Amino acid sequence: MQNLVIVESPTKSKTLQKFLGSNYRVEASMGHVRDLPKSDIGVDVEKSFEPKYIIPKDKQKRVNELKKLAVSAKTLWLATDPDREGEAIAWHLKELIGSRFMVHGKDKKTMSNELRTMNIHRVIFHEITPEAIKEAFKDPRDIDLRLVDAQQARRILDRLVGYKLSPLLWKKVKSGLSAGRVQSVALRLIVEREKEITAFKPEEYWSVTVELELRIKNENEKFSATLVELNGKKLAIKNKEEADGHVKALEKADYRVEKVTQKEMRKYPAPPFTTSTLQQTAANRLGLSAKKTMMLAQHLYEHGLITYMRTDSLNLSAQAITAARSYIEQNIGKAYLPTTARAYKTKSKVAQEAHEAIRPSNISLTAEKLKTLEGLSRDHVRLYELVWKRMMACQMSEAVLDHTSVDVEALTASKAVSYTLRATGSVIKFEGWLKLYKVSGIKYKGEESEEDEKGEQALPKVSEGQLLDLLKLLPEQHFTEGSPRYNEASLIKKLEELGIGRPSTYATILSTILDRFYVEKKEKRFFSTPLGVAVAEFLVANFPDLFDYEFTVEKKAARVKIATEETDKICPDCGKPLIIRFGKFGKFLACSGFPDCKHTEGLEEKVDAICPDCGGDIVMRKTRKGRPFYGCKNWPTCKFASWTKPKGAKAGVS
DNA sequence: CAGTGAGCGAGCTTCCGCTTGACTT
Numbered sequence: 001m002q003n004l005v006i007v008e009s010p011t012k013s014k015t016l017q018k019f020l021g022s023n024y025r026v027e028a029s030m031g032h033v034r035d036l037p038k039s040d041i042g043v044d045v046e047k048s049f050e051p052k053y054i055i056p057k058d059k060q061k062r063v064n065e066l067k068k069l070a071v072s073a074k075t076l077w078l079a080t081d082p083d084r085e086g087e088a089i090a091w092h093l094k095e096l097i098g099s100r101f102m103v104h105g106k107d108k109k110t111m112s113n114e115l116r117t118m119n120i121h122r123v124i125f126h127e128i129t130p131e132a133i134k135e136a137f138k139d140p141r142d143i144d145l146r147l148v149d150a151q152q153a154r155r156i157l158d159r160l161v162g163y164k165l166s167p168l169l170w171k172k173v174k175s176g177l178s179a180g181r182v183q184s185v186a187l188r189l190i191v192e193r194e195k196e197i198t199a200f201k202p203e204e205y206w207s208v209t210v211e212l213e214l215r216i217k218n219e220n221e222k223f224s225a226t227l228v229e230l231n232g233k234k235l236a237i238k239n240k241e242e243a244d245g246h247v248k249a250l251e252k253a254d255y256r257v258e259k260v261t262q263k264e265m266r267k268y269p270a271p272p273f274t275t276s277t278l279q280q281t282a283a284n285r286l287g288l289s290a291k292k293t294m295m296l297a298q299h300l301y302e303h304g305l306i307t308y309m310r311t312d313s314l315n316l317s318a319q320a321i322t323a324a325r326s327y328i329e330q331n332i333g334k335a336y337l338p339t340t341a342r343a344y345k346t347k348s349k350v351a352q353e354a355h356e357a358i359r360p361s362n363i364s365l366t367a368e369k370l371k372t373l374e375g376l377s378r379d380h381v382r383l384y385e386l387v388w389k390r391m392m393a394c395q396m397s398e399a400v401l402d403h404t405s406v407d408v409e410a411l412t413a414s415k416a417v418s419y420t421l422r423a424t425g426s427v428i429k430f431e432g433w434l435k436l437y438k439v440s441g442i443k444y445k446g447e448e449s450e451e452d453e454k455g456e457q458a459l460p461k462v463s464e465g466q467l468l469d470l471l472k473l474l475p476e477q478h479f480t481e482g483s484p485r486y487n488e489a490s491l492i493k494k495l496e497e498l499g500i501g502r503p504s505t506y507a508t509i510l511s512t513i514l515d516r517f518y519v520e521k522k523e524k525r526f527f528s529t530p531l532g533v534a535v536a537e538f539l540v541a542n543f544p545d546l547f548d549y550e551f552t553v554e555k556k557a558a559r560v561k562i563a564t565e566e567t568d569k570i571c572p573d574c575g576k577p578l579i580i581r582f583g584k585f586g587k588f589l590a591c592s593g594f595p596d597c598k599h600t601e602g603l604e605e606k607v608d609a610i611c612p613d614c615g616g617d618i619v620m621r622k623t624r625k626g627r628p629f630y631g632c633k634n635w636p637t638c639k640f641a642s643w644t645k646p647k648g649a650k651a652g653v654s
Numbered sequence: 655c656a657g658t659g660a661g662c663g664a665g666c667t668t669c670c671g672c673t674t675g676a677c678t679t
Contacts, residue, residue, distance in 0.1 A: 008673060031673030038668085058676090085672055155670070162669020170667065172659095180669045298674095310672090504671055564659095583658030594659055602656070623655050631656070641655050 001025050004073035006066065006093055008080050011302055012128065016079065019130050020137075025073070027066060029080070033059050034092040036155065041163045043156050051156055053092070063096060070097045075119040077137070082124035083352035088151035090122055091143050127317045127356060157181070157553065161546065165539070173534055173584055181546075182501050183512045184539055187528075189494060190486055190519050191536040194528045200482035205236065206243040210421055211472035212255055212408065214460065221460050222471065225408050229420035243475040249417060253410035255468035258420070260406050265426070267399040269433040271314050271344040272357035272391050275503035276496045278309070280489040281390070286382055287524075290488050290507035296383045297358070304361055305370070306387055310503040311355035314344035316391075320356075323363035324395040336396050336432060344394070350499040359391040360384070393437035400430040404459050408468060425459035485525040530622070534586045541582060573599040585622075609646050614638040618646060 003024040007013050010028040017026040034053040036042035042052040055063050070076060076097065078090035098120050121140035125132040158181055165179035208227040227246065229235055237243050273281070275294075282293040297309035321341045328337045346353060367385035370376065376384075403426040410419040428434070486494070488510060495501045501509050513519050518532030528536070539546070565580035569589065576593040580603060589601040602621050609618040611632040621631050632640040640646075 010674075029673080030675090032671075035671095036669090041669095058674090081672085089672070151671095158670045160669085164669095166668035176667045178668050182670065502671060504673080508671090581659055585657055588658060590659055598659085600658070602658095621656070629655055635656060639656095643655085 001069070001072050002074045003077060004066075004069055004075070005077040005079050006090075008086070008089060012308075015128050016133065019128070019133050024077075025069065026079075027069060029066070029089060029093060030059065030062050032085075032089055032092070033063050033066075033096060036159050041159065043159055045160075049156050051152060055096070066093070067097055070118070073118065075121065077140070078120070078122045078143070079124070079136070081354040082126060083354035084147050084151045084154070085352075086124075086354060087122075087144055087147035088155075091145070091148040094120055094143060126315070126354070129317065129319065153553070165543070165546075168542075169535060169538065172538060172582060174531070177535060178512070178516060179535070179539055182495075182505070182509055184536070185498065185500050186491065186495060186509050187513050187518050187532055188536050188540065189491065190513070190526045191528045191533050193483060193486060194533070197482050197485065202479040202481065204239060205478050205480065206239065207476050207478060208237065208243060208246055208250070209474045209476065210250065210255075210410075210470060211474070212468040213471055214462065215467040215469055223406075223423050223425070223457060223459050223462075225406065225421035225423035227419060228422045231418055232420070235419075240475075240477070243477075246419070247473050247475050249412045250410055250419060250473055251470070252413045253419065253470070254413075255408055255410050255421075255470060257462050257464055257466040257468065258407045258409040260404065260462060260464055263403045263405075264429075265401045265403045267401065267432070267434070269342075269393040269396060269398070269437065270390065272316060272359055272394045273387060274312050274314065274357060275310050276312070276492055276506060278358055278387070279492050279506060282383060282386060283487065283489040283524075285386065286379070288379065288383070290492060290510055292379070293383065294507050296377075296380050299376075299380060300384055300387075303373075303376075305365070305384060306361060307357070307359050308355045309358055311353075311358060312346065312348060312351040312503050313353040313355055314346050314357050315353065316344075316357055316359060320359055320363060320391075321395060324392055327363050328392065328396055332392075332396070332435065335430070336435065338395075338397050342395055348496065348499065352502075358387055360388045363391070389437045393433040396433035396436065397430070399428060399432035399434045401426045402429050406459060406462055423457075423459060425457045427458055485527060487524050487526065491526065530585075534584070537586060538582050571597060571599050573597055607645060611638060611640045612646050613640040 003020075005013075005016065005020065005024050005026040006029055007016060007026065008029055008031055010030075013026040013028045017024070020026060033055060035056055036051055037054045038056075042054075044050040044052070076094075078093055080086035080089045080093075098118065122143045123136040123140045125136040162178065162180040165184075166177065169177040169179055209224050210227070211222060211224045213223075214221040227235060227237075227250070230246075235246075237246065270277075278297065279290040279293050282288040283290065288296070294309065297306065300306045301309050325337060325341060344357070365388075367381055367388055370381055370384055404424065406423045408421040408423065410421060412418075484490075491510070492501075492506045495506065495509065513532070514521065516531075517529055518535060519526045519528050521527075564582075567578050567580060567589065569578040570576070571578055571591040571593065574591060574593050574597040576591055576597065578589045578599075578601070579592045580587050581590045582588075587603050589603050591597040591599040602619075607618045607620050607630060609630070610616065611618055611634070614632060614634055614637075616632050616634040616638060618630050619633050620628055622628050630642045630645050632638040635641075
């Protein structure tokens with residue numbers, strides 16, 4: 001055997017083997033082959049952060065097999081992914097397998113003095129096609145040590161953060177907990193959203209909708225409009241009284257069309273899938289968890305049905321685009337084919353783009369045809385259909401809509417007040433890609449879906465100056481709504497925006513914070529637990545810069561001293577000032593004279609109520625499980641406690 | 655429904671990102 005080629009995955013190795021033929025032996029490394037030890041930190045901080053690498057137990061067998069194969073190879077081709085991690089894997093392989101021949105200047109196996117020579121080449125390609133591979137093998141290069149160093153820095157930094165902070169949590173909060181650059185930011189996002197929701201005070205507002213019809217009767221002459229302005233100024237209706245007042249005035253008003261604006265709008269298709277958008281869309285449209293989506297995608301990939309499922313790239317091979325265009329032309333219609341192919345560019349600065357976007361391997365294989373394949377479940381087919389449609393849609397013509405806005409003036413009987421009401425509507429003139437990839441599924445308020453499809457009314461033809469008759473007046477009460485809790489889709493989206501996590505880890509990040517009981521999933525939404533709140537507060541209080549969303553390497557210097565906050569309160573036992581400390585149940589007040597003085601108090605919120613038993617102040621506290629309750633400030637002398645706020649105003653008011 | 659903080663010690667937990675099969679139910 002002359003040539004040994006190593007890639008990461010067995011699927012990739014099989015494909016490559018087919019293209020390279022029998023002069024090459026293609027093998028898979030199964031991901032990383034060396035790593036820091038699990039049992040100890042493995043970084044020598046004194047020796048310029050030197051890492052200690054070991055071969056993990058589950059990789060030992062594979063490495064031995066690769067070493068054995070290398071004995072008879074003349075040339076070693078390192079064909080791992082063209083990104084930071086891929087370059088590092090190549091380097092580790094070179095260190096492990098290349099060094100075999102250098103031990104004591106002798107071949108370790110034969111112990112002969114003749115030093116065996118082996119060429120070691122690094123080859124990269126962005127798609128597995130015969131041409132790309134041929135090109136790559138014609139033009140091999142050396143390992144890029146800058147990329148390798150970037151990976152090592154990333155690995156070392158993550159190790160230091162994770163293995164330094166986690167033990168602090170074991171000591172301060174609970175054994176077995178964890179913290180890390182990625183999981184702790186995910187947790188923080190959920191905890192902060194929870195706090196936002198708690199603090200949110202819904203505000204009342206009203207809308208007034210009118211149903212109108214043209215005075216000259218035609219068919220389809222009715223439409224509805226919403227009150228927007230009063231005497232040319234934007235109108236906000238705060239309560240029922242105000243709404244009723246406007247309704248009364250509008251009942252006796254004269255209505256006429258003031259202005260008609262028409263605009264043509266174009267809607268462009270969404271780009272093809274990356275791991276993150278696939279997970280988001282599968283969650284929103286098919287109700288699949290990120291974990292499930294990845295499992296299904298892996299099966300589809302292994303069956304050769306879709307391209308690689310762990311990617312952050314929007315690139316499409318020229319072949320795939322050509323195939324999609326010809327499919328569109330022949331099966332959907334010439335009108336649906338744009339004159340030039342659409343190209344998509346990745347916006348993310350942290351993207352590594354080692355692979356293509358996620359798309360069907362064979363464009364002409366529709367989901368309908370896939371159903372007949374054995375071993376595939378309904379969910380496999382549904383996910384494939386989503387990938388297929390997204391790919392086709394991204395190469396189709398844009399949709400064209402006619403958007404109309406009608407301003408109606410309502411002049412009150414006295415002619416003193418002029419209201420403006422507005423009706424909007426849009427009509428699809430040409431559906432384009434919408435023909436294939438319509439939006440369905442649940443959309444939550446405050447979360448954008450990839451295309452925002454509002455069910456808008458079709459407006460009748462109206463022209464300026466036309467008179468209208470009032471049919472109905474509908475005042476309606478509303479309340480402002482805060483941001484919703486994250487679900488899998490919105491959290492993954494947020495993490496990706498922040499450049500946190502990678503395609504191979506989005507699904508596992510969610511599992512980690514769930515496994516640690518930092519968060520709970522209820523009806524597909526993430527709720528923080530008291531434990532999660534305690535951990536997030538501890539981390540943010542002590543390492544604010546570390547879990548800043550803008551975290552960068554320069555800011556890494558961590559203070560390991562546990563922070564305390566000073567207060568102007570005085571200890572009732574010894575007169576020393578009280579400080580805010582952090583404990584298993586979150587923040588609390590403690591005497592600064594500890595350990596001499598052991599006085600503690602709960603850190604509570606004063607409430608406008610008095611204790612019905614002893615007349616003391618009522619404070620809001622939290623149970624061990626985190627549920628808030630109202631208790632007497634004089635506890636433990638007074639035992640009063642209640643889930644609801646006790647009635648009875650403060651002394652002196654009654 | 656109402657805890658907590660320091661240090662000592664014997665040995666366990668822990669990170670992120672790359673990739674599958676080898677375990678058991």
